[in-house]
Amino acid sequence: MAGKQPQKAGWTRRDFFNWVLNVTMGVIALLVAVPAVGAAITPAFARSKPIWIRLGLASKLQAASLAAGTGGVGSVVKASYTYTALDHWVKQPASDYAYLRYIGGSCPFYILSPICTHLGCHVDWVPSANQFHCPCHGSVYTIDGLNVSGPAPRPLGVFRWKLTNGEVWIAREDTFTGAWERQGESPRRPCLMVKQA
C-alpha cells in the first residue's frame, strides 16, 4: 500500500532560488515604479503658477463695454481668448472666454470667470435681466457675479488682471472665489488689479 510522501523539513535549494528571484524582481519593480509614479503624479499635485493670458487692448475692451451699456456706464462683454491647455498631460491649444465690464475709477475693469460654481457649466450673460444665468441647473448671479438663487454655493470667480503696454491680461488659473467684503448691507466686489512693479 502506497504511503504518504514524507514532508521535507526546511527549505530546498529550489525554494531558496525562488525566494532570491522573487526578492530581486520586487526590488527591480520598485526601482522602476517609484520614479515613474512620482513623475506621473507630480504635475497633479504641483501648485499651478498663474498663467497670464492676453485678453485684448484695454481701449477696445473699454469701448466695447461702454457700447454695451448706457449713459457712459459699461456693461458686460464676452472677451474670448486662446491658451495652451494641459489635458491629461498633453498640451494642446484651447479657447475660452471671460466676462469683462468697464467700471472706471482706479480699478477700471471687473473680469469674471464664466464657470458656474455649482458644477462648472459656463454661465450666460442675459442683458435683459442684467444677470448671469446658468443653463445647467438654473443658478442666477448678479452683474457682479454674486450668486442670488439656484444651487451655486459661491459667487463667480473674479480674475486677477493686469495692464501691460495698454493690454489687459488675466491670470487664468488664479481666480478669487472667496467671500466678498461686506460694506454695510451690500457686499463689495473685490478689485483684483495687479499693480505693475
Ligand code: FES
Ligand atoms: S452647474 Fe450651474 S447651476 Fe449647476
